[in-house]
Amino acid sequence: xxxNPFVELAGLLLVSxxxxxxxLRLRQPLVVAFVAAGILAGPAGLxxxxxxxxxxxxxxxxxxxxxxxxxLKLDVRLIRSVGPVALATGLGQVAFTSIVGFGLCLALxxxxxxxxxxxxxxxxxxxxxxxxxxxDKREIDSLHGRIAIGFLIVQDVVVVLSMIALVAWSASQxxxxxxxxxxxxxxxxxGLLGGFLLAMRLLLPRFLSxxxxxxxxxxxxxxxxxxxAAAASEILGFGKELGALGAGVTLASAxxxxxxxxxxxxxxxxxxxxxxxxxxxxLELGLLAGQAAPAAVLSLFVLVGNPLIVMVIMGWLGxxxxxxxxxxxxxxxxxxxxxxxxxxxxxxxxxxxxxxGLITLVGLVTIAASTYLILYSxxxxxxxxxxxxxxxxxxxxxxxERLPPAEAAEILLVGLGRHGGHLxxxxxxxxxxxxxxxxxxxxxxxxxxSGLPARLGDAxxxxxxxxxxxxxxxxxxxxxxxxxxxxxxxxxxREHGFPGRIxxxxxxxxxxxxxAERGADAVLYPFEDAAREAADLLCGAFQEGPRx
Numbered sequence: 001x002x003x004n005p006f007v008e009l010a011g012l013l014l015v016s017x018x019x020x021x022x023x024l025r026l027r028q029p030l031v032v033a034f035v036a037a038g039i040l041a042g043p044a045g046l047x048x049x050x051x052x053x054x055x056x057x058x059x060x061x062x063x064x065x066x067x068x069x070x071x072l073k074l075d076v077r078l079i080r081s082v083g084p085v086a087l088a089t090g091l092g093q094v095a096f097t098s099i100v101g102f103g104l105c106l107a108l109x110x111x112x113x114x115x116x117x118x119x120x121x122x123x124x125x126x127x128x129x130x131x132x133x134x135x136d137k138r139e140i141d142s143l144h145g146r147i148a149i150g151f152l153i154v155q156d157v158v159v160v161l162s163m164i165a166l167v168a169w170s171a172s173q174x175x176x177x178x179x180x181x182x183x184x185x186x187x188x189x190x191g192l193l194g195g196f197l198l199a200m201r202l203l204l205p206r207f208l209s210x211x212x213x214x215x216x217x218x219x220x221x222x223x224x225x226x227x228x229a230a231a232a233s234e235i236l237g238f239g240k241e242l243g244a245l246g247a248g249v250t251l252a253s254a255x256x257x258x259x260x261x262x263x264x265x266x267x268x269x270x271x272x273x274x275x276x277x278x279x280x281x282x283l284e285l286g287l288l289a290g291q292a293a294p295a296a297v298l299s300l301f302v303l304v305g306n307p308l309i310v311m312v313i314m315g316w317l318g319x320x321x322x323x324x325x326x327x328x329x330x331x332x333x334x335x336x337x338x339x340x341x342x343x344x345x346x347x348x349x350x351x352x353x354x355x356x357g358l359i360t361l362v363g364l365v366t367i368a369a370s371t372y373l374i375l376y377s378x379x380x381x382x383x384x385x386x387x388x389x390x391x392x393x394x395x396x397x398x399x400x401e402r403l404p405p406a407e408a409a410e411i412l413l414v415g416l417g418r419h420g421g422h423l424x425x426x427x428x429x430x431x432x433x434x435x436x437x438x439x440x441x442x443x444x445x446x447x448x449x450s451g452l453p454a455r456l457g458d459a460x461x462x463x464x465x466x467x468x469x470x471x472x473x474x475x476x477x478x479x480x481x482x483x484x485x486x487x488x489x490x491x492x493x494r495e496h497g498f499p500g501r502i503x504x505x506x507x508x509x510x511x512x513x514x515x516a517e518r519g520a521d522a523v524l525y526p527f528e529d530a531a532r533e534a535a536d537l538l539c540g541a542f543q544e545g546p547r548x
Contacts, residue, residue, distance in 0.1 A: 005051040012048065012055075015041050016273055027375060029129045031336055032368050034273050035360065038280020049281040059278045061227065062271030063340055064244040068226035069268055070156055071248020072261050086150025089313045093151065093331055094158050096309040097123040097302075104301060108294045114355045117345045120162055121338035121359050122302055125331045127152045129367065133374045134330075138482060142439045142458060144326040147314070152330070159337050163241050163344065188236045192246070195232070200250040208256050218256060219263045225251075241344060272336070279339060283357055291354065295361040302366045303373075306331040311391040321392040322381055322461060329377050333370035334363050378460055378484075410434070412468055412476045414459050414489065415505070416443050420479035428452070435469070459485045465492035474500045479524060481507040483514065490518055 016037040023033030041048045049055065101122045105115035130152060139145045204225075211218045226247045233243025251257060307328030314324035342359040345351035373380065381388075413424050416438040424434050436454035438444050447454035457464050459478060468476075476498065478489050486504040493502060503522035506512035512523045 005054055008048055008051055009054075012037070012041055012277055015046075015048075016277060028371055029126070029132070029367055030269075030273075031126070031129070031276060032364055034276035035280040035283075035364060038277035039283060040280075041277065042281030042283070044283075049278075052278070055274055055278045055281075058271055059275035060240065062268065062273070062275045064226055064230045064240055065223070065264060065268040066272055066336075066340075067241055067244040068222075068248040069261060069264055070159070071245045071250075072252050072257055073153075073156070073248075085147055085314065085317055085319070086154055088317060089147065089310055089327075090151030090154025090158075092313045093306060093309050094123045094155065097306055100305065101298070101301065104298065105294075108297065110355070113350055114352070117342065117351055118298070118355065118359060121341050122298060122334055122362070124155055124159055124335035124337045124341075125152060125306075125333060126335040126337075126367065127156060128336065129333070129371070130330045130374070133371065137375070139326075142326075143441060143456065144323045146441065147319075147323070148327045148330040151310075151327075155335075159335075159341075163239075163245070163341070189238065192233060192236055192238065192243070196229075196246045196250050204250060204254070208251075208254055215259060215263060219260065219267075222251070222260050222264065223267070239344070239348075241340070275343075276336075276339075279343065279356075279360060282353070283360060291358040291361055295358055295365065298358075298362045299365040299369075302334060302362065303332045303369055311388075315391040315393060318393055321385070321388040324391055325381050325384070325388055326377050329370065329373050329380075332373055333366040334359070336363075339363055378488075410472065410474055412437060412470075412473045413479065414438070414457070414477065415479035416440075416447055416454065417479065419505075421447075423477070423479060424452075435473075437468070459489040461492075464489070465496045465498065470496065470498045470500075473498075475503060476500065477503040477524070479505050481505045481511075483507070483511045486511075486515060486520075487518065490515070490520065494519075 016034055019037045019040065020030055020033045023030060023036075038049075039045060043049075098119045101119035102115050105118045106112070110118065127149075130148060134142075134145045134148065207221060208218070211221050226244050229247035230240035230243040233246070234240045251260065254260075307325070310328035310331055311321070311324040314327060315321065338359055339356075342351065342356040346353060346356050410433040411427060412435050413420060413427070414437045416424065416436045420436070420438075424436050427434050434453075436444075436447050436452065437457045437459075438447070438454065439456065439458040441456060444454045444456050457467065459480060470476075470493070476489075476493060478486050480486060483506070486506070490502060490504060501521040502519075503524055504515045504520045505524045506515055512525070515523050
């Protein structure tokens with residue numbers, strides 16, 4: 001037992017770091033590891049947690065910062081740009097999950113209020129986890145990655161509206177139903193909104209401009225603004241969560257937004273550790289055991305039902321089954337916001353602790369399982385592809401493109417990033433006809449606007465090679481340094497009988513050896529080639545001697 005709060009905090013951090021390391025080894029998000037650390041340090045384990053007030057305060061600041069950062073990202077211009085597919089998929093998935101989830105919860109014996117909370121909690125997916133996984137897989141700019149990020153933004157907006165509605169509902173219940181109390185609640189709400197608008201228009205731009213020269217002071221001011229707004233909202237009876245969200249939204253259009261988001265990320269993640277540890281420490285394992293059956297049913301619903309509805313909507317919108325499958329897997333888990341929503345319900349007196357335990361158990365199961373689903377999404381699609389055609393229209397018009405004439409594709413260059421773009425430009429300058437291919441729609445659009453032939457495509461797609469004008473091509477060049485992408489493309493080209501030569505990109509000498517053994521005609525080293533060219537340039541300058 002640890003009596004000193006400082007020693008207790010040190011022990012919690014040590015346990016969290018150890019379990020966090022184990023979670024990384026198992027390729028699991030830290031949310032799962034931190035809740036497990038709380039369970040281990042709580043009454044069911046080592047029974048270290050005594051300073052609940054201090055731990056709770058750090059947890060509340062962490063939640064305030066999380067919601068503040070979410071508000072920072074809710075720029076109106078960004079919301080307008082998510083597109084019809086993100087809007088239709090996001091709202092469709094939220095509606096389906098909440099309605100069917102509500103019915104499932106009622107069937108499992110929950111009352112209407114608990115069913116509503118759990119159903120809404122099941123609709124949210126973790127933007128933090130999905131962005132991390134897609135970034136690690138280098139799929140954040142792919143078509144399915146962009147669509148996934150789009151409907152995750154829609155979900156974030158729904159999170160904001162849901163929390164506002166719950167806090168307002170609680171405030172009206174607390175105040176009573178008389179007309180005077182309702183009017184007073186509305187007046188306070190409009191006063192808080194007016195304060196945010198006034199600060200956004202008159203005060204915040206001046207503060208940000210004055211503090212912009214010092215990033216450290218700028219971040220300190222942002223944290224202070226988030227906590228002050230959260231405290232003001234708490235005093236007015238609307239809860240600190242709403243105030244922190246509003247504070248973030250007031251800075252969402254500021255030029256310093258990206259600096260704040262970047263610099264606050266580490267502080268947010270550190271303080272959120274205490275929320276998840278505190279949540280895990282409060283869970284009663286005996287209570288969780290009684291929730292195993294409903295948790296299994298709801299977890300299966302999230303893992304299967306959420307991706308299915310996304311696939312149905314995207315298929316109806318004209319996307320191929322592969323794109324909709326890869327995007328659909330990103331909603332096969334619930335979010336850290338689901339846990340925060342459950343904790344909010346307990347603090348407002350709407351939920352019993354057992355319901356929060358159920359939401360937490362569903363979160364642990366779905367986050368852990370969906371992480372592996374996303375990491376191994378491509379092999380999983382390869383196995384399920386024969387049965388996924390039902391989710392695709394006969395003509396997938398949303399992704400269908402008119403190919404350039406085959407005779408214009410002497411060299412097919414896959415990957416139009418910095419290295420690939422410069423290589424394509426050099427080849428064109430030397431008289432070669434190049435058709436560029438990239439999985440980033442914005443890159444393809446920019447390439448076309450510059451007057452150069454390009455098309456959308458994903459090298460890891462088994463059907464990718466069949467869509468290329470291979471008959472007239474002498475070379476297929478892949479500048480992507482990812483080994484999996486290169487091996488998948490090479491195998492697909494050989495299966496489709498491509499008679500020309502193939503050049504593939506490699507990041508390491510081991511990757512180059514494997515590609516050469518597989519039969520690649522040439523191996524490109526994007527980083528080593530650039531370093532060698534720079535070294536040749538510098539050595540030539542050294543031989544010329546000092547400038548006269």
